[in-house]
Amino acid sequence: MDANKKKAMQGRIKKTLEALERNNMNAAYVNTDEEALKLVMSLVPEGSYTATGGSMTLRETGIMDYLESKTDLHKEYRDAYNASYYLASANAVTEHGELYEVDGRSNRISAMYFGPEKVIVVAGINKLVPDLRSAVVRVKTEAAPANCIRLCCDTPCAKTGECASPAFDENHLGALGCKSEERICCGYAVFAQQRIKGRITVILVGEDHGY
Ligand code: SF4
Secondary structure (H helix, E strand, C coil): CCHHHHHHCHHHHHHHHHHHHHCCCEEEEECCHHHHHHHHHHHCCCCCEEEECCCHHHHHCCHHHHHHHHCEEECCHHHHHHCCEEEECCCEEECCCCEEEEECCCHHHHHHHCCCCEEEEEEEHHHEECCHHHHHHHHHHHHHHHHHHHCCCCCHHHHHCCCCCCCCCCCCCCCCCCCCCCCCCCEEEEECCCCCCCCEEEEEECCCCCC
16 A cells, blocks of 8 residues: 555554454554564464465465465364364454454354454455445445456346445445345344454554455
């Protein structure tokens, strides 16, 4: 990300980290991918039982290479519930300290909700949004269309670049959508205040990553 844009975001980043901490999540900001990888390596020891949600961010930061080469990474979705460490990204992180995640099969959000002892979320600062409404719109207008194109899903948004339904409406909070069998917006999850303090760690990286 451009250095001036990054500098201009420092206030929002600080506000978000403080809000995440108030919601009982550990929160850290790192400037570079290298620092993100180093932090993950310090949190996830070699040989650990790990699992992941599909994530371009983990791949782009080099974290997936570390998990694949140095940890006991389980790729079966059901194995994720017994992992010591579950790593994923977020579709959006709000300045109120919430994580917003949207899944096609809900394997990622279900593991993040319950199961793994520790959950580590790595997100580029392009995922930062003011509030949940912006998070919903972000998914329907940016993340889902781009991911459908990347995954070659036969969905309306892969063809037109926008959701077949309104990105947000008061009655459905963005849960309307297409009837495609390959729809990727099926489970919608908000992670707000956590009962188990420190189970979730959020690492914000000062770069653009994923969609
Ligand atoms: S509901 Fe369907 S058309 Fe809308 S963003 Fe999701 S996959 Fe795309």
